[in-house]
Amino acid sequence: MIRRHFLSGLGLAGAGASGRLRADDACGCALMPQAAATRPAGADAFDRVGTKVRITGVKAFGVSLTPDSDRPYVFVKIETNQGVVGWGEGTLEGKAAAVMACADDFKEFLIGADPMQVEHHWQSMYVHSFYRAGPVIGSAISGIDQALWDIRGKILGMPVYKLLGGPVDPRGVRGYYHIRGNTPEELRKVGETAKNQGITCFKSGIPGYYEWIETNQKIQRAVKWMQSLRENIGPDIDIGVDFHAKTSPSVASILIKEIEPLNLLFVEEPCPPENVKSMARIARRSTTPIATGERLVAAYSCRELIELGVIDILQCDINHVGGITALWKAGAVAEASGISMAPHACEGPIGGLATVHVDAATPNFLVQEICSGVVPEMKEKVWHEWLGFPAMRMVNGRFPLPEKPGLGFELTEAALKKYPFGGTRPMARVFHDDGSVAEW
Helix, strand or coil: CCHHHHHCCCCCCCCCCCCCECCCCCCCCCECCCCCCCCCCCHHHHCCCCCCCCEEEEEEEEECCCCCCCCCEEEEEEEECCCCEEEEECCCCCCHHHHHHHHHHCHHHHCCCCCCCHHHHHHHHHHCCCCCCCHHHHHHHHHHHHHHHHHHHHHHCCEHHHHCCCCCCCCCEEEEEECCCCCHHHHHHHHHHHHHHCCCEEEEECCCCCCCCCCHHHHHHHHHHHHHHHHHHCCCCEEEEECCCCCCHHHHHHHHHHHHHHCCCEEECCCCCCCHHHHHHHHHCCCCCEEECCCCCCHHHHHHHHHCCCCCEECCECCCCCHHHHHHHHHHHHHHCCCEECCECCCCHHHHHHHHHHHHCCCCECCEECCCCCCCCHHHHHHHHHHCCCCCCCECCEECCCCCCECCCCCCHHHHCCCCCCCCCCCCCCECCCCCECCC
C-alpha cells in the first residue's frame, strides 16, 4: 500500500451521534440515550481533516507464559479497513480479565473512527468514562493508545520516536537490568558481566517487610544488603534500590540516612505513592534522589508530586499511566520542573518497546528499566520467537532504536496461541508475623 493513498482525500462522512441533556435535568448529569451509530459519537467532526482509514476491529488478548502467572500479558490489536494493524499492551498484574473487558467496552469509542486522531480518542476514553481512571481503565487506555500510535507511525512511514521529535541521543536508550544474585560472589559476577557488556546501571530491592516502627535488627539487615551491593558490584556502576513502598516514612528516613555514603542513583517508592506528604517528609531528610510513579495513572496523577518538589525521578509505567500519550505528557510536565524520567517496565515486550520510543524523544530521560537479568530469561526467548528479534535486550548498555515504522515490530495472533490465557491470578499477598497486611 503506497503511503499517499492513506493520506489523500477526505474521511468518510458518518452518522455520529452525541448525547443531549434531558430537558428536565437540572443538574446536567442525565443524558438522553444515544442512538446506535456506525461510527463513534463525535467522529464526523474530523472528516474534513482526517483520512479514509477507519478502525474496524479492537481485540484484547490474554497471554499466559505459564498457567499460574499472576501477570498474564494483555495485548490489544486494532484493525483497520486499509489492512494496517496496530498492537499495544495493557498488562495489569492481578487484573488481566478486568482490563480485557474494559478494552472491549471501549470498542464503541473506536470502531468506525479514524485511528489518526490519537489525542481525541485518548481524551474521549478518559473523560467520557466519567469516573476518573484507576489502574483498570488506565491500562485498557494504555493498550489502545499504544496500538493507535503504532498505526499512526505505520501510516506515516516513521518510527514513533521520530513522530515525537526524537531521537535525543542517537546511541539509543540507556537501560538497567535487575540484579540476580544474593551472595558476594554472585554480586561480583554481576559487576564483571556489566563491565564486559557495557552495562552502566542495575536495580535491586531490600529484604523482608517492615512495620511502621521497625527493629534495629531488620533495619541493619537492609543496610548491610545495600552496602554489599555497592561493595561487590563496584563504585563505577549506578545502583537504584527499590523499597517498593514496604517502608514507612520513619523507617525509610533511617535507611536513607544510613546509606547516603553509597551514592545510590535513587531510592524508589520509600513509601506508598499516594502518601505524597509523607514522601515529602522523607525527601526533606535525604540527599539521595527519590523516585516513584509506577502505580500512577494519567499525567494528572503526577502533578502533586511534581508541584511539591517531592521527587527527583518519575517512573510512570506506559502500560498503566495511559500509554504513549500520557507518558509523553508526564515527561513534559516533569521536565519543566527539573525532574528526570526513568519509566517502569515489568510486563511484556510491547509496552517495553513502546516506552523506548518515548524515552528516545524525552530530553529529561535518565534510564529505562526492564525486569530481567543480564542473562536472558525464558520470557525473552518467547519474545524473540514472537517478534523475530531480541526485544528489550541492551547492546553496550543501551536499547537500540527501532528503524521500522510504528513501534517497529510485527506480531500475529497465531504466535500467541501457543500461550493461551490461563485466567487472572492474584498477586502475592504478604503479612506480618501478627497477621496484619504488609505493604510490598
